[in-house]
Amino acid sequence: MALPLIATIALIFRLIPLRFKYMLGYDPYFHLAYIREALKAGEWFNFLTIAGGPWGYQVHNFHPLGLWMTPAYVYKLLSIFGVSLYDAFRITPVIFGVLTVIFFYLALLKLYDEKRAFFASLFLAVSFGHVFRSMANYYRGDNYMLFLYSLALLGTALALKTRRSRRYRKLAFYLVPALASGFASIFWQAYYPIFIFLLANSLFLAVGAFLLKKDKYMLDSLCLALSTALGALMANYLAGSFGYGMLGYNRWLGKKVAEKLSLEFGLIKDVYLLVHLKYLLPLGLAFIVLLLILGRFVKSGKVRLGILSVLALLGVLIIFARFEALKDLSTGFGIFKEAPIQETRPSGFSDLWGAFSIGLFLAPLFFLRFTPRKVKVYDFLLLGLIIPSIYMIKTWTRFLFIGSMGIALMAGIGLMELYELPKLEGRKGMALTLVLLVLLPITDASLGFQRAWEERPRMNGAWENALVWLENNSNGNDIVMAWWDYGHWVTYYSRRSPVAQGSPNRGVARYYIGRLDENWAGGLGVDYVIVSYYDFLKFGAIVETANVKGDYGMVVLPLLSSSGAFIFQKEGYSIVAKPGETWEVLINVNGQTLAPVEAYIEYGEKVERLNTGPSKFDAYVYMNLNYGYAVLMNGEAFNTTLARLFIKPEEPYELAYSDGGIVKILRLRHPNVIVKKTGGKVLLEFENATGTGLGIWGYLDNGTQVFKKWYPVKGLEEFELPGNMNGSVVVRYTYVQGKKVLDRGIFRMP
Structure with a gap:
């Protein structure tokens, strides 16, 4: 009953966002757009002309083809039941997320027992850190990598539990991590952690065998390490057909990192695979063989521990001495220093709590197993997942998903270790059981459910209406300017090519704040410019991305009351506007009352400048009565291209579409x-x-x-x-x- 229950819980949590019409975030829209265009063309073509304007987008330089082929085949399978491409795409992450939990459970069941497997899998099933990137309506490639690692872990567990006398079956099971790591390369451009996990699993397995004097597991350690060699060769081969990862020889990051690490491509055409096969794996194998040899001569546990400490330190020094540039690993070799995004910042406590909730505090209890009486070689094996996961979680919030399996593993097993620690009977024993095995998991699940329930799509009807209008009222080769967050939406809904999408664009940011003008935009072929209410909300990010000096001030205030006067208020700012032949508009900033230099109001289909009288203060106001908000700006913010286009567009811009205050589309008139x-x-x-x-x-x-x-x-x-x-x-x-x-x-x- 445990596995069906776990699978059902995992499924329910991941289906929560399916209640929404729109998908979450931005990236899924690009992926679905490409799948749609490829199916329409009847081939997985490379050069996508409705993205990356005005140059186009070469899809094979993004993710490997497996990322897009999988939902397409899910659609072809389910279409016989009337399932649309849109819905098949939305549920594909759920399929692999639930399978990850199932294989994780089966692996731990083989290594431990049903109780530990159940609770560890339960924590993974309800962990928002894992749910977020494996739930309906949100499609990301790392879901496949973690799924394949769970399969590799199951194969490893089966191999470890197979008697040495059945050596062919044992070797066959070690083909599972080899195949899983190799196939991971065709689904996600950053698939490399699966190799790190598996190699670390093999090394820690050897450490456990050495410390616990279980020499028979040294052969398992060697087999697991060697399986990554087969996986790496397989990944290198598959890349020729499906596309290379982000460190491939034909990718700019691969070239940059290869130069930093003084590597040359040959038969192996990926930086990580080259480092893995040429340095990491040989060092790992040498480490395992050395432990095997030392184990025959060194019998003292303390001496063995000392030897391990020296060897570990020596290994780290050798790696960083050979590859000094690895110190930039945490910044993606510098690619996110200039324009960091939310996913590439270090995880704070709020991030960790949101992802793992109670599991975060239970995780350290896993180390209760590391006592002479309890510790097993399997505990060391799993350190190969845990330790890299903790480092990754600390480095970037993006890795909260990948690290979720390690945290769930620690929390579930740690919970059982705590439960079995005291010898309580009667009512005290029942109370302990109720708290640890019922209340804590239920509370953790409730918090995870709440986080999943609170997720909302950023896409909405206003955006869909505007972008569909753009498709129907523009030329197929027209280029669109929009803030980079919305570029993928333009590709999907408008089937037009945006200038910026997928990552911050400094040029677009400088255009919106007025440091680059319409001549710059025209030089990129821009025909339409999109401005929106949401750009006001992201104004701080736009200024930060532009990286220019200036005193830009902008605050968006919601409408609180319209009885007698329009009152907008937010955190120390308020605007009171009383209608009349001469409008009385007063601004209050932390107790100081100001009058605006200019005030505008949008109601119905018109934007009008109000007659407010003179003012000596550097304040400007735009009020939207259609949607109930106001924007308070200083002069520098008011004179940005973003504000001018939204409030009072002038030549060479022409308002082409407006919904009255959420999304506006302007045509840039030029040859x-x-x-x-x-x-x-x-x-x-x-x-x-x-x-x-x-x-x-x-x-x-x-x-x-x-x-x-x-x-x-x-x-x-x-x-x-x-x-x-x-x-x-x-x-x-x-x-x-x-x-x-x-x-x-x-x-x-x-």
Whole structure:
């Protein structure tokens, strides 16, 4: 009964977000957009032209193909039951999240007993740290990696429990971690932790065997370590078909890290796999063999412990002496120093509590097992998961998910160790059982359920309406400017190419605060600019990303009352606006009363400037009565492009779409290229045809440039693309006037 109960609980927790129409976060929309386009095209093509504007996006330089193929095959399987692609995609994370919990339970059941397996798996099933990235409506690649590690752990447990006399079966079980680690490479670009976990498992297994004088497990340690070699070779081979990880030879980060570590690519075309096979694995094997040899001569437990301490210190020194650049590992080798995001900051207590709740405090109890009477080699084996997990959790909040298995393992087993510690009988024993085995798990589950229930989609009807409108009222090759958070939404709903998506973009940030102008945007081919109420809420992040000096002040205040006067208030700020021929608008900032220089009000379909009289204070107000909020700004914030476009757009911008105060879309009027595909021909029409030259670049789907030519187009209103472009399937164009870029874009050939 334990396994069905655990699986049911895991399933319920992960299905909670399915009650929403929209998916959580931003990234899932990009993944689903690519799957949709690939299924429509009938192939897993590389060059996606509705992302990465105006250059396009080469998908094979992002994640390996398995990340997108899996939901597609889930859809094909479930479509016979009428399940849509959208719903199949939404439930795919749940399938692998629940399977992770199941395999985790089976592995611990083999290594320990039903009680410890049950509670450890229960903590994983309800841990928000694991639920968050394995629940419906939120699709991420690390879910596959942890699933495959749970399978590898089960294979390892089965191998350890197989008698040595059945050596072929034992070796077959060690193929499971090899295959699991190899296949992990086709689902997620940062799959490398599975190799770290498995190699660490093998090393700590050897340590346990050495300290506990269980020499028979040394062979298991060697087999597990060698399985990672097979997995690494398999990952390297599969990368040729499915795409390389983020440290691959053809990825900018892979090239950068290889240079820092003084590595050269050859047969092995991935930095981590190269380091693993050339350095980490040989050192690990040497360590295991050395312990095996020393175990035959050194019998004293204290001496063995001393030897281990020296060898461990020596190993760390050797690794960091050879690879000094590893000191930058915690910052992703510096890639997130300039533009950190929420996922790449160190975990604080609130992050840990939100992810693990009570399990966080139970986890240290796992080490109660490390007494001479209780400790087993399996406890050491699991340190290979626990110790790297703790380091990863400390480093980035993104790794809370990957570390959730280690924390759940410690919490579940630690709970049982605490329960079995005292010898209480009668009522005291019953009370202890009730508190430890009933109340604590229920409380932990309740907290995890609450966190999962509180998650809300950022996407909403206002955004969907605006972006669908954009798809229906713009050209297929138009480029869109939006804050980077919303770029994936533009790709999915509008099927247009955004300038920024997936990561912070300093240029876009500087554009929104006015440090870059419409000429810069036009040079990127931007045809539409999106501004929104949510940009006001993220104004601080925009300024921080722009990394410029300035005194920008902006506060968004909700409407509290509209009886007699409109009152907006929030944390020390308030705005009171009394209607009249001359509006009386008063601002209160921490007890100081001010009058605005300018005040605007939006109601219905109009934005009007109010007659408020003169003011000597540096304060500006925008009030939206359609949605009940106000924005208080100083002059520097009011004069940003973001505020101006939202409140009072001027030439060369034209308001194209507005829902009255949530999302607005402006058209940037500039000499524009419109791509039309008719009768087997591709025509480039010039709107406001002031250009003198047109550059055409043709590419194969793999990104190889096969065509490049400039054409004089002065006085022309259209240009027919040449028929012979050396097999180009994707075309980039640049429309210029002299040396000034007027428009850019990208499109796929018919």
